[in-house]
Amino acid sequence: MRRVTWFNATSLTLGFAFLYLPMVILIIYSFNAGKLVTVWAGFSTRWYGELLQNQAFLDAAWVTVKVAVLSSSIATVLGTMAALVLVRSGRFAGRTLFSGMIYAPLVMPEVITGLSLLLLFIGLNIDRGVLTIVLAHTTFSMCYVSVVVSSRLVSFDQSLEEAALDLGCSQMQAFFLVTLPIIAPAVISGWLLAFTLSLDDLVIASFTAGPSSTTLPIKIWSSIRLGLSPEINALSTLMISVVTVGVISASLISKRSSLKRQADERAAGT
Amino acid sequence: MRRLILIAVPYFWLLALFLVPFLIVLKISLSDTALAIPPYTPTLDFSAGWEGIRAFFAELDFENFEFLTTDDLYWKAYLSSLKIAFVATFLTLIVAYPIAYGMASAPDHWRPTLMMLVILPFWTSFLIRVYSWVGILSNEGYLNQLLLSLGLISEPLTILNTNIAVYIGIVYTYLPFMILPIYAALERMDASLLEAAEDLGCSRLTAFWLVTFPLSKNGIIAGCFLVFIPTIGEFVIPSLLGGSKTLMIGKVLWEEFFNNRDWPVASAVAVILLLILIIPIVLFQRNEQKQREAEG
Numbered sequence: 001m002r003r004v005t006w007f008n009a010t011s012l013t014l015g016f017a018f019l020y021l022p023m024v025i026l027i028i029y030s031f032n033a034g035k036l037v038t039v040w041a042g043f044s045t046r047w048y049g050e051l052l053q054n055q056a057f058l059d060a061a062w063v064t065v066k067v068a069v070l071s072s073s074i075a076t077v078l079g080t081m082a083a084l085v086l087v088r089s090g091r092f093a094g095r096t097l098f099s100g101m102i103y104a105p106l107v108m109p110e111v112i113t114g115l116s117l118l119l120l121f122i123g124l125n126i127d128r129g130v131l132t133i134v135l136a137h138t139t140f141s142m143c144y145v146s147v148v149v150s151s152r153l154v155s156f157d158q159s160l161e162e163a164a165l166d167l168g169c170s171q172m173q174a175f176f177l178v179t180l181p182i183i184a185p186a187v188i189s190g191w192l193l194a195f196t197l198s199l200d201d202l203v204i205a206s207f208t209a210g211p212s213s214t215t216l217p218i219k220i221w222s223s224i225r226l227g228l229s230p231e232i233n234a235l236s237t238l239m240i241s242v243v244t245v246g247v248i249s250a251s252l253i254s255k256r257s258s259l260k261r262q263a264d265e266r267a268a269g270t
Numbered sequence: 271m272r273r274l275i276l277i278a279v280p281y282f283w284l285l286a287l288f289l290v291p292f293l294i295v296l297k298i299s300l301s302d303t304a305l306a307i308p309p310y311t312p313t314l315d316f317s318a319g320w321e322g323i324r325a326f327f328a329e330l331d332f333e334n335f336e337f338l339t340t341d342d343l344y345w346k347a348y349l350s351s352l353k354i355a356f357v358a359t360f361l362t363l364i365v366a367y368p369i370a371y372g373m374a375s376a377p378d379h380w381r382p383t384l385m386m387l388v389i390l391p392f393w394t395s396f397l398i399r400v401y402s403w404v405g406i407l408s409n410e411g412y413l414n415q416l417l418l419s420l421g422l423i424s425e426p427l428t429i430l431n432t433n434i435a436v437y438i439g440i441v442y443t444y445l446p447f448m449i450l451p452i453y454a455a456l457e458r459m460d461a462s463l464l465e466a467a468e469d470l471g472c473s474r475l476t477a478f479w480l481v482t483f484p485l486s487k488n489g490i491i492a493g494c495f496l497v498f499i500p501t502i503g504e505f506v507i508p509s510l511l512g513g514s515k516t517l518m519i520g521k522v523l524w525e526e527f528f529n530n531r532d533w534p535v536a537s538a539v540a541v542i543l544l545l546i547l548i549i550p551i552v553l554f555q556r557n558e559q560k561q562r563e564a565e566g
Contacts, residue, residue, distance in 0.1 A: 008375045011368030012384070018365070019391055019445065022402035025412060029405065038410050082280040089277060098277075101284040107551050109503025111520045112540045115527060116291035119537070123294060139287040142280070171272060200395050203505055203524075217397050224401050224510065228408070236398040243394050251386055 023240055030233035037228035047234040054231065060219040064199060067130060067215060071137035072194035078138065079145025079190055080183075086146065087153040105140045106147070113140060114207030121208065128210035136208040137198040144197065145190035152186035185254065192250070196243075299537035300330035310534050334538035343522070344539065348546065350517040354433065354508075355501040358440035362497050363490065365441055366448035370489075371482075373449070374456035388453075392446045400439050400510050407435050407511070431513030439507040444500070448493035455489025456482070488561050495554040503543060519543055 030048075034041030051057060082102055089095075105113065117136045121128060156179065164174040180187070202217040209218060223229045301310040338344040373384045391399060406412050407430040414426040429435050459482065467477040505520035512518070519539065527536040 005375075007368075008372040012372035012376070015365070015369035015372065016387055018442070019387070022399070022406060022442070023391075023394070025406065026398070026402045038405055038408065038412060038415070078280045078283055081276055082284075085277050085280065089273065092277060094281070097289075098281055098284070101288050105288060107499055107547065109500070109520060109543060109547070111503055111505055111523045112292075112295070112544060115523070115536060115540055116295045117287065119294045119298060119533070120287070120291040135287060139283070142283070146280075196393055200397070202397055217395070220397055220401075224397075224404065228405055232401065236395070236401065239398060240394055244390065247386065247390055247393050251382075255382075 026233055027237045027240065030230070030237040032230065032233075035230065037230055037233065047230040048238075051231045051234045051238075056214075057216070057219060057231070057235065060214045060216045063130060063213055064216040067133045067137060067205075068195050068198040071134045071198045072141060072191050074134070074138045075142040075145050075194040076187060076191045079142040079194070080149050080187055082142065082146035083150035083153055086150050102143050102146050105143045108140075110201070110203035114204040117204070118207040128208060129213040132208045132210070133205050133213060133215065136204050137194075137201065140204065141194035141197050144193050145187075148190040148193060149183060149186050152183050156183060295537045295540055297330070298534055299334055299541045300332065301534050302329070302331075302333065303532055303534050334534045335542070337535060338538055338542065343517075344519075344542075347517040347519045347522045348542070351502050351504075351519045352546070354436060354440075354516075354518060355498050355504075358437050358444075358501055359494050359498045361437055362441045362444055362448045363494060366445055366493065367452060367490075369445075370449045370452035370456055370486075373453050374459070385453075388446050388449050396443060397506060399443050400507055403435065403439055403442065403511060404430060407438070430511065431516075433512065433516055435511035436508050436516055436518075439511040440497075440501055440504070443507065444497045447496040451492040451496065452486055452489040455486040459485050488557075491557055492554075492561075495550060495557070499547060499550050499554065502547060 029037060029040070031043050031045065032040055033044035033046060082098075086099060086102065114136070117132070117139070118128075121132050126132060160182070161174045161178050164178045165171070169177065200217065201215075202221055205215045206218055206221070209215060220232055220235065223232055298310055303310060369388075373381065373388070376384055404411075408414075409426045409428060409430070411430070413429070414423075417423045418426065429438075463481050463485075464477055467481045468474070472480060503520045504518060505524055508516045508518040508521050509524075512521075520543075523536055523539045523543070526532050526539060
């Protein structure tokens, strides 16, 4: 399939225009001086200034980052463990239930996950706050981590670990010195995925957050429900820039390391 | 011993924070609404021993589910969610296919960049991507400004707060989920098959229908499920872009819980929603399984 025709070129152009134009418009209008979002009134960075002075947004951003770092880190550990169980542990009692519980949260509507966790926390009399959001986010993102990591573990050459064991490593040493460095890229992408999912989540956080633990999406939601807001445009622009820089640099790093690995393999071959 | 810990830790985490909460939802859906804290009866009283547990089970019934069938808001919401998800999935397919096709036909050195361009929006906040359409589609929005200044319309179109806006929002946010599996299927295709078809006298279009399209079928099916399943329970898009007439079950559940504070009915809504979702999920799993067997 190697044909660049006018049809392919147009469909790519229109398709990517559709994907990116709304965000580009949002970014352009975040520099609008006027209070009316849809009417251009000259260039200004006024809304960025107002945003950075808005304590409520800064507090919400801090809560969100805290929740995202904690939940994605715990989820990475638990998800990697779950992946090891799924790929390596063979048969054990309750395996079907286990793999079911790993895959079900991936397709569970967020409203149901949120509702069920809220009812659990209320039943156990746990005060809702940062802790409950972290527990909720960890639970669904560990499943994503385990899917990412287990797809890497499937193709992992087990003889490498056996060699380490033969050479006198303990099981733990073999895992941390041999297996983990090799599956590290998958573990890191799992962490990044968990981190983004947590940053992004509105529905589950709304159910599990308490009054003192408003996250950024909850704060954004309560402002945009009332209509367009120039401050939210500025905030969106900042978030889009961070993500873009992050994704592009991550892909450049992974490209560099794969080129380096190819070079190493070639050097080792000669 | 070590293996036991490895299994036990994630296992118990999921039991405690996924399965048990779901059983609680199931239980509350069979309870009655009450003016109490928590706002439902019965509550399980272990101190009364075996008798308490028996009394607890005796009081559970299907009243809330009966209520869901009597008030037509609910079944209309389920039907309308299914309809919106179905139409939106079809629209997403129509938009995604040419893009995936274009990507698969692009020169090799473009592909990593094109892939990244498709994945990038997925990493950006879902909420922001939906919000970006509010400014475009509102009555004073950019689309209406453009169409008015071009003289194509004489008064602004009402798009925001209608089902059309919901469709646009779904197509926009779920597009990468449809593009990627179709692209993966098309990319694996052998170009010589098309050449053979054309040598044998097919026109380009017939060759597409007879060769390319059937070969991308698995990608299409996977993409459709990946869009259809999460769309049914969608909350953000209908609340932000849809109007008061847009009925979707995720929104109904949210309002039942947060506005009406009726926990038993909200739980019953959740249980039925899950029952509806089981069918497409099982079909999707089967399809994936079949594909893996065909490849492996």
